[in-house]
Amino acid sequence: xxxxxxxxxxxxxxxxxxxxxxxxxxxxxxxxxxxxxxxxxxxxxxxxxxxxxxxxxxxxxxxxxxxxxxxxxxxxxxxxxxxxxxxxxxxxxxxxxxxxxxxxxxxxxxxxxxxxxxxxxxxxxxxxxxxxxxxxxxxxxxxxxx
Amino acid sequence: xxxxxxxxxxxxxxxxxxxxxxxxxxxxxxxxxxxxxxxxxxxxxxxxxxxxxxxxxxxxxxxxxxxxxxxxxxxxxxxxxxxxxxxxxxxxxxxxxxxxxxxxxxxxxxxxxxxxxxxxxxxxxxxxx
Numbered sequence: 001x002x003x004x005x006x007x008x009x010x011x012x013x014x015x016x017x018x019x020x021x022x023x024x025x026x027x028x029x030x031x032x033x034x035x036x037x038x039x040x041x042x043x044x045x046x047x048x049x050x051x052x053x054x055x056x057x058x059x060x061x062x063x064x065x066x067x068x069x070x071x072x073x074x075x076x077x078x079x080x081x082x083x084x085x086x087x088x089x090x091x092x093x094x095x096x097x098x099x100x101x102x103x104x105x106x107x108x109x110x111x112x113x114x115x116x117x118x119x120x121x122x123x124x125x126x127x128x129x130x131x132x133x134x135x136x137x138x139x140x141x142x143x144x145x146x
Numbered sequence: 147x148x149x150x151x152x153x154x155x156x157x158x159x160x161x162x163x164x165x166x167x168x169x170x171x172x173x174x175x176x177x178x179x180x181x182x183x184x185x186x187x188x189x190x191x192x193x194x195x196x197x198x199x200x201x202x203x204x205x206x207x208x209x210x211x212x213x214x215x216x217x218x219x220x221x222x223x224x225x226x227x228x229x230x231x232x233x234x235x236x237x238x239x240x241x242x243x244x245x246x247x248x249x250x251x252x253x254x255x256x257x258x259x260x261x262x263x264x265x266x267x268x269x270x271x272x273x274x275x
C-alpha cells in the first residue's frame with residue numbers, strides 16, 4: 001500500500017488532477033507522489049537527500065525504485081515530492097524544500113486539513129473537536145490499515 | 147501611578163487570541179488608558195499611533211504567514227479600515243494547534259506515518275498497492 005522504507009520514500013501514490021481541475025483537460029492524467037515521513041525536525045541536509053532520492057526515482061534507479069509496484073514504474077513522467085514531520089522544519093529546510101517544489105507538512109497542517117474537511121479520526125479529532133487519546137488513535141489507524 | 151508600556155508582541159499575541167473582531171483604534175485606547183496613559187498628552191498620543199501602526203502591520207504579516215501555509219487565520223484585515231480586524235469563527239484556535247501539535251509529536255513513528263497518510267487521503271490522493 002505504501003512505503004518502500006528504502007531510498008527515503010515512506011508513502012507513495014497517485015494524484016489525479018481531474019478530481020479537482022477540469023476533466024475536459026485533465027482526464028486520465030496522473031502524477032506520482034512520493035513522501036518521506038520523519039518524527040524529528042527536518043534539516044536542510046535531509047531535504048537535499050530527499051531531492052537526490054526523487055532524482056533517482058525520476059531516472060528509474062535507486063533502491064526505492066526497485067521496490068515500486070509495476071503501475072508506478074510504468075508511469076515514469078511527472079512526480080511530486082513531499083515531506084511530513086512531527087517536529088517541524090528548520091528555516092533552511094523550509095526554504096530549500098519550497099525552492100525545490102516539495103510540499104511540506106507539519107502537525108499543524110495535518111490538524112488544519114482534518115478540521116477543515118470535517119474528517120473524524122478517533123483518538124484525535126471527532127466532529128472538529130480534539131479528543132487526544134493515543135491508544136484509541138493507534139487502534140483506529142491499525143484497524144483501518146492506513 | 148506607575149504606567150507599564152505594552153510591547154508590540156504582547157499586543158499582537160493578545161489580539162490574535164481574542165476570538166472576536168478587534169478595532170485597534172478603540173482597543174488600544176482602552177488598553178493604554180487602563181494602564182495609566184493619558185492620551186491627551188502628545189507624547190502618549192504619539193506612542194498610541196506608533197503602536198497601532200506596528201500592531202496592524204504585524205497582525206497582517208501573521209495572517210499572511212498562516213495563509214501562505216494553508217492555515218485559516220483567526221483574523222482578516224478589513225479592506226475599509228486598516229486598523230479593523232475581523233474575526234473568522236471557522237479558524238482553528240492557536241491553543242488547538244499547539245495542543246494537537248504536541249500530541250502528534252509524541253506519537254510513535256509508525257502511528258505518525260499512518261496519520262500522515264490518512265490526512266493525505268482526505269484530499270484526492272490514491273495510494274497504490
